[in-house]
Amino acid sequence: MANLHINDIQVGYPGKKVIHGLTLPPLAIGEVTVLAGPNGAGKSTLLRAIAGLLRMTGSIRFDEQELSSFSIQKRAGYVSFMPQAVPTDINLSVIEAIISALKASPLDAVSDDNLTLHHRAIAVLERIGIAHLALEPLNQLSGGQRQLASLARTVVREPKILLLDEPTSALDLRHQLKVMRLARSFAADGRIVIMVLHDLNLALRWADRVIVMDQGAVASQGHPTEAITPTVIEQVYGVRIRVENCSRGLPNLIVDREI
Incomplete structure (x- = not known):
């Protein structure tokens, strides 16, 4: 099975390095990975780097092919990016x-x-x-x-790698649910889906893997309940939380207060 391998990448903007030597675990076809973290953590920058929209160093490989060496046109055959701001x-x-x-x-x-x-x-x-x-x-x-x-x-x-930057941000609850169901179905079709979400409860409910980023680095990663813990969220977001199961046995994040 083809995986996406992201190793030792550095990326940023003129005069500002955002991501320094970032390496992620292999991201597999059929899975939904959520990038979480506070504003400025580097989540959208990482998506844009994978899409080939920012200059970077390091390696992004899919199915043994080095995507970072592809032209924008060739990479578009593998990767498709939905930006946060829609024109x-x-x-x-x-x-x-x-x-x-x-x-x-x-x-x-x-x-x-x-x-x-x-x-x-x-x-x-x-x-x-x-x-x-x-x-x-x-x-x-x-x-x-x-x-x-x-x-x-x-x-x-029909890209192999689908990058979604805050796809639920302008949606009501019903359409948020629709988009998350679609994301899972797109992954089930045989794609790698990577999405930026600020709503950690959506991440807990729908993701296969969560990567919490902070200042361009990985603060935690793994199964949603392994990555989103009170200790991690306190360190990264500066708030005190609880993760408790609801009446249906599903994890639910509750914010108690600022630190």
Whole structure:
């Protein structure tokens, strides 16, 4: 089984190094990994580095191939990234935006005709549950609708590695549940799903693995209840918490106070 190996990477922005020599355990196909941690911990920077959107040193390997040596176009055949901020000024309908994402991939542009691309776009909209928005202009959607449309654009090329940066941040409770169920189903299809979440209860409920980051490094990692502990959260977030099982036996995080 192909794993994603991230070893000794360093990445940042001009004048500011964010991640210093970060190594993660192998991330496996079929699993959902959640990156957690306070603002500025390096979570989004790590996703952007995996996507090839930031210059970095170190190694990112998938299925024995060094992704960091690929061009952006070639890496797009393996990795797809959903950004935290969804643009509001795209003058396209939802389905046009999804088809444009397909056409941006050289493999899709060559192998599929327009009718096939249209069918693929409709199929992903139906899976996400927003087919009724297909002809709506992106710039007239609500924030939550734009986020779901962005998710559709991200998964339509069927990448092996799916990177989601705060995919639930603009969503109500019902749609948060929908996105987390979709993330699990995308992993079950044979993908590696890595997502940034601030809601630790969502991470406890839905993740296979949680990596808590702090100041560009790994503070803890493992099964959700192994990574999210009172000691770790106190050190990283500066708050006192409890993790207790609810009446259904599921872990639930309760914040008591600031330290």
